[in-house]
Amino acid sequence: MKFDKLLGTKNMYRLLSLFFALLLFFYVSYQRLGTTRVSDKEVANSKLTTTKTLSLKVPLTLNVDNSKYYVTGYPEEVKVDISGPSALVTTLDNTRNFEVYADLSDLKSGTHTVKLKTSGFNKELSVALSPEKIKVKIAPKKTAKMPIQVRYDTSLIQNGYVAGSPSLSTQTVDVTGAKADIDKLDSVVANLNLPENSHGDYGRTVLLQALDKEGHSLPVSLSPETVKVNLPISQATATKEVKLELVTENNGVPGKTYQLSTETKTVKLRGTKSALDKLNSLRVPVSVTGVNESTTKTVSLSPTKAGVASVTPASIVVQITVDDEQDQDSLERALPTSSSSSKVAESTSSSQQSSTDELKNDTSETSSAASGSEVSSDQTTN
Known part of the structure; x- marks a missing residue:
């Protein structure tokens, strides 16, 4: 009776409603959780099964004895096409924990075609290289230390101004390359590109170049690769008269x-006072190539030292006097004659010495005889 009354109360209905509501809530939540787990698994499986393609530029590594050999002809980078499961490709792209290399460890000097190799790639990934093979030249290695020369166009300096001696962040550079190329090395230059009408100090960081005698660039490595150049440019206000120093240039005609000689004895230099104070003469090279007889030549004069802006006059007339060298064969033929003369003189001297000795002996004998006569005379007297 009491239970029936309890079931009929409002509170009982409320409790039952709450119970079924909670039961429904937990049921729905459980269904959603199961669906989410299935969805996550599907996404994970989807990532593993979805194919992704990636193209990269990768530095090429050389496996070689760098202390002994120098290698040229290879590309700095190689194109790598990677395809495979999306997750693996993405991970590889983020980590970049792989390598493309050429194994040259067993190769000697010469030109070789080498197949490129890879490491660090997952086996499930497909990897294609471009190029697959490279041609390299392996040569004995050599290193040389060279001074740095600064080059610039003086015509870009404003009239009335002159450049002084450039200052460099380093004076020398280490040049490394194949022995054959280092043997051709003539200079290392820093080309300073001046703006037009430069009239003040100018500084730049300049890329260095290694050149042969013909001015061709050599395939070598430079350390450092760049140098900081500062070129002082100041107004040229000082003048000074100096004498000329004429010197032959290039090889003349054999023999x-x-x-x-020149009638112009002095020239006037214009430049900075500090530069002119160091100069007492102007060196003028005169080419005698192909000159086989006396002649005159007009030679242009130009500043050869930093800090000198101009030379007046701009040219001079040089008299070139040509003479024949003494014939070497005649000189050699003259040597035996001198030797014979020497022998004749020696023989004459010996004869004179012998005559002198004989004369001395005769004189000695005469002197002894005279002494004997004197003794006999004394004895007779007694």
Whole structure:
């Protein structure tokens, strides 16, 4: 009776409603959780099964004895096409924990075609290289230390101004390359590109170049690769008169000698005072190539030292006097004659010495005889 009354109360209905509501809530939540787990698994499986393609530029590594050999002809980078499961490709792209290399460890000097190799790639990934093979030149390695020369166009400096001696962040550079290329090395230059009408100090970081005698660039490595150059440019206000120093340039005709002279004894230099204070003469090279007889030549004068802006006059007339060298064969034929003369003189001297000795002996004998006569005379007297 009491239970029936309890079931009929409002509170009982409320409790039952709450119970079924909670039961429904937990049921729905459980269904959603199961669906989410299935969805996550499907996504994970989808990532593993979805194919992704990736193209990269990768630095090429060389496996070689760098202390002994120098290698040229290879590309700095190689194109790598990677395809495979999306998750693996993405991970590889983020970590970049792989390598493309050429194994040259068993190769000697010469030109070789080598197949590129890879490491660090998952086996499930497909990897294609471009190029697959490279041609390299392996040569004995050599290193040389060279001074740095600064080059610039003086015509870009404003009239009335002159450049001084450039200052460099380093004076020398280490040049490394194949022995054959290092043997051709003539200079290392820093080309300073001046703006037009430069009239103040100018500084830049300049890329260095290694050149042969013809001015061609050599395939070598430079350390450092760049140098900081500062070129002082100041107004040229000082003048100074200096004498000329004429010198022959280039090889003349074999068997000829050359003497240079000019009626111009001094020239006027214009430049900075500090530069002119160091100069007492102007060196003028005169080419005698192909000159086989005396002649005159007009030679242009130009500043050869930093800090000198101009030379007045701009040219001079040089007299080139050509003479024949003494014939070497005649000189050699003259040597035995001198030797014979020497022997004749020696023989004459010996004869004179012998005559002198004989004369001394005769004189000695005469002197002894005279002494004997004197003794006998004394004895007779007694």
